[in-house]
Amino acid sequence: xxxxxxxxxxxxxxxxxxxxxxxxxxxxxxxxxxxxxxxxxxxxxxxxxxxxxxxxxxxxxxxxxxxxxxxxxxxxxxxxxxxxxxxxxxxxxxxxxxxxxxxxxxxxxxxx
Amino acid sequence: xxxxxxxxxxxxxxxxxxxxxxxxxxxxxxxxxxxxxxxxxxxxxxxxxxxxxxxxxxxxxxxxxxxxxxxxxxxxxxxxxxxxxxxxxxxxxxxxxxxxxxxxxxxxxxxxx
Numbered sequence: 001x002x003x004x005x006x007x008x009x010x011x012x013x014x015x016x017x018x019x020x021x022x023x024x025x026x027x028x029x030x031x032x033x034x035x036x037x038x039x040x041x042x043x044x045x046x047x048x049x050x051x052x053x054x055x056x057x058x059x060x061x062x063x064x065x066x067x068x069x070x071x072x073x074x075x076x077x078x079x080x081x082x083x084x085x086x087x088x089x090x091x092x093x094x095x096x097x098x099x100x101x102x103x104x105x106x107x108x109x110x111x112x
Numbered sequence: 113x114x115x116x117x118x119x120x121x122x123x124x125x126x127x128x129x130x131x132x133x134x135x136x137x138x139x140x141x142x143x144x145x146x147x148x149x150x151x152x153x154x155x156x157x158x159x160x161x162x163x164x165x166x167x168x169x170x171x172x173x174x175x176x177x178x179x180x181x182x183x184x185x186x187x188x189x190x191x192x193x194x195x196x197x198x199x200x201x202x203x204x205x206x207x208x209x210x211x212x213x214x215x216x217x218x219x220x221x222x223x224x225x
Contacts, residue, residue, distance in 0.1 A: 034213060043116070043202050043216030044155070089154050098168040099145070100214065102154030 019077040023090035030092040116217035137205030144186040149200040
């Protein structure tokens with residue numbers, strides 16, 4: 001079936017630098033995308049979402065970019081902090097579908 | 113404001129046994145979804161409950177069943193446990209509508225021996 005996947009399983013970033021986490025999706029009919037952060041021993045935490053009628057959305061220190069032409073989603077984290085260490089998941093959803101389809105995740109490691 | 117709460121946090125069962133996991137949604141949410149997360153993988157959708165009925169179901173066998181109560185809390189039941197059922201079981205709540213962000217609990221870690 002269609003699925004969401006991630007390019008890099010692990011990303012190491014220097015503290016203070018910007019982080020970019022990428023995600024590819026294969027279902028061109030998906031119209032809603034979400035990024036979640038999961039810390040060890042905890043459930044996924046909502047970060048930011050974007051609908052397919054947008055190509056960019058900004059939150060606090062985070063920006064999500066959506067490129068529907070190449071079916072690519074990215075999460076940018078500005079001024080990465082130690083507390084950003086976690087596994088990041090992208091997920092997609094069809095408007096008529098109540099389930100989220102998740103990728104495998106990218107582990108973000110912050111170097112001091 | 114309490115978020116999504118799940119119980120128990122950890123559970124050990126033997127093959128063939130049955131298990132019930134519980135979830136209380138975030139205040140103001142009426143929809144509950146259950147996901148299974150294997151180690152190192154993304155969550156897999158089990159099913160979603162709304163108005164006390166199963167609204168949608170993922171690719172899981174009938175051994176997995178659920179219930180939603182009038183107060184919107186929910187249970188996940190798994191019968192005839194298999195070793196492969198060992199995973200983190202996540203409950204998520206949301207308000208009505210398919211594109212409402214899910215809010216997750218910290219999950220129940222189930223180990224089947």
